[in-house]
Amino acid sequence: MMEFLQYLISQKELLIQYTFQHLRIGMLAVLAAIVVGVPLGILIGRIQKFSKPVIGFANVMQAIPSLALMGFFIPFIGIGDKTAIVIIALYALLPILKNTFTGLTNIDKTMIEAARGIGMTETQILFKVQIPLALPVIMAGIRIAAVNSIGMCTIAAFIGGGGLGKQIYAGIQIINTPMILSGAVPACLLALLIDFLFGIIEKAIVPVSLRLASANIAADTVRQMKKHRRRVLELTGLVVALFLGSIVLDSLDFSGKRRIVVGSKEYIEVRIIDEIYAQMIEAHTDDLIVERKPSLGSTMIVWEALNNGELDIAPDYTGTYYATVLGMTPYPGMEKQQTYQDVAEALAIYDLNALAQLGPNNTYVFAVKPELAQKYNLKKVSDLAGISIDLTVGCSQDFFARDLDGLPGVSREYGLKFKNTLTFGAAPMYIALENDEVDVIVTFATDGLLKKYDLVFLEDDKHFFPPYVIFGIYNQRIRDEFPEVVEILNRLELAITDAEMQAMNYDGAQNGREPYEIAREFLIEKELIPSDS
Structure with a gap:
């Protein structure tokens, strides 16, 4: 408890900012749902032959998983708060729409006939009789939608939005309980507060x-x-x-400064590199503001954001872009420099460009506990072929979904048929292995948690995995308007060793330090930014 309270105090400014972001996303979603749901509920209440298809559509929206809706809307709307608001509004639509329809259609018919009998028009009956009588039911629907929307706002963090979900999501990645609670507890209290306030409004509006x-x-x-x-x-x-x-x-924006947006996936490593890029730009330019969008849900979300201009710069891995994003077929024995050149040339087709490689090769590695390695004499990935049918493998969702250089591809190459596959964030995967919930994990060569766990790494004896050297991608806007930024970030070429990257990852994953602090300490130590910047 004391550790949690200390974390709250140390991060109070950030948490206040996230709380207001959380509230803004939720309330905008509810407002949008009210603007659509109440008039639509009135319409189908008056023309009831439309009620079944309209309510049916709202029911379907409620049944679709939020992650699926994200995948559908991101190519059209992009990333960030606006997409989260649209998705949450769709979920908030059903209780508002249904309660409006129910409230209007369950009014005593004799009251409506009496209103007609005294000469009221249909419009007067609607606004002076039906809506006032239906208000308690309508407000109950709005109240339910508001509370549910606050709870759902955590999904915004997955697609680069704001809110308390950023704390929860980042905390889960590194199993940092105070960080998780610092997002979950305020979100819960916010939902209770919204329920209380809407209860007062619900009573007053009647x-x-x-x-x-x-x-x-x-x-x-x-x-x-x-x-x-x-x-x-x-x-x-x-x-x-x-x-x-x-x-x-x-x-x-009243600052008069130009804005650059940098973003990354959710892994601690790329979040640190994201910060290194941002701080390099801030330290060596005077007229630029760097907006950060860390912890985006996947490689393809980052790719979509780069293509539609919502991100200007993002770090990633050469092998990931070679196979997963650009669709080129990996081959055994790929070399780092050739892979980088092939990726840079392919990016040009999309009006994107490659920053210099930073150095670390964060390739995938299969890892097992020493007792399993000893039991089956496991030294190479090929050794898993005969026993994989009895084993459960754990990996990231990203790796699980990638056909060419992910689990499907490596399974085809080595003849692996695992009994079961579980997907995790970075840190939970190690806990699952420690608790014998999985037998094998696919992790990363520079993962900081490798320093903590005593694991046996299996040799990629068929050289299946391509190089995964960290590099940056930037769009044409940066190239045309901010050529100095490219020069600044290319100073980082081969500036980080595998050991240094692993140490920084460990600092974030195990010690719970923020990417901002880790990046700043590294840059100052390397004299890449002044200590007073």
């Missing part, structure tokens, strides 16, 4: 005259209730106006 006990309340009390209701609604309107105004203000 006209006093429609409350069941209003006929037995004294006239002075009714006046006070109406006054309280008006104040709550006025305050709610003011908060919404300030909220929307802050979003508009936040989107405006």
Whole structure:
């Protein structure tokens, strides 16, 4: 508990920032769902032949996994908060739409007939009878949607958005309990706060005259209730106006400086390199602002973001781009420099460019516990072929999905048929091996946690894996508008050894240090940035 409280205090400014981001994403999603769901619910309430297909569509959206929706929307909308808002709004749509429809269609028919009998038009009946009577049900739907949306906001971190999910996601990658809790606890408290506040609004928005006990309340009390209701609604309107105004203000840039966006996947290694790039730019330029988008969910999300201009610079690996992104077929004995040149030439087709290689070759390695290696005399990956049918392998989701240089490709090459495959983030994979939940893991040569665990590495005796040297990708905008940035970042050519990269990874994964601190310490030590920058 003390460790958690100390972490909260040390990261209070960052956590406050993430909390407001979390709230903004959730409330914008709810607002979008209200704007669409309430009018649509009114429409299908009046033209009921449309109710089944419309509610059916909302049900389908609710049933589709959020990760699948991300994969669908990213090519069209891109990464970041806006995609998360669209996805969360789709999930928030069903309770709002359904409650609006239910509230309007369950009103006593005699009341509507009475309204017609006194000469009300259909529009007057809708706004003066039906909607006021349906408000409690509609607000209940909005309240449910608001609480659920706050809980769902954590998905934004997976696609480069803000919010408390960034803490949770980063903490899971390195099994940092205080970091995970620093995102989970505020998110939970925020959901409870939203439920409480929407409960007050739900009560206030219903006209006093429609409350069941209003006929037995004294006239002075009714006046006070109406006054309280008006104040709550006025305050709610003011908060919404300030909220929307802050979003508009936040989107405006008064600094006069130009902006560059750097991003990376979720692994601690590329998050550190991401920071190295960002700090190099900040230290050696005066008129540039670097916006960071770390911990994106996968290689292909980063690739989409580079292609649509949402990212300007991103680190990755030559082998990953060679096989997975650019679709070239790896071959045994690939050399580092040739692989890099082939990747650089292929990137040009997409108007993208390659920064210099940084040095570390973070190739994939199969690893097992010493007792398993001794039991089966395991020394090479080929040795797994005869026993893989009885073994469970653990790897990253990225590696599992990649056909050419991932698990499908290496299994074909070596004749491996594992009993089961489990996918993990970086740190949980080691815990699964330690707990005998998996027998073999596919990890990385420069992984920091290799310093902690006593594992046996199996030789890639068929030289299946290509080189995975860290390098950077940048778009045409950087090349045309910021050539000095290319020169600055190319100073990092071969600046990092495998041992240095592994030590930095260990510092982040095991010691829980932030990528910003690790990157800054390395750059100062190498005299690549001044110590007072």
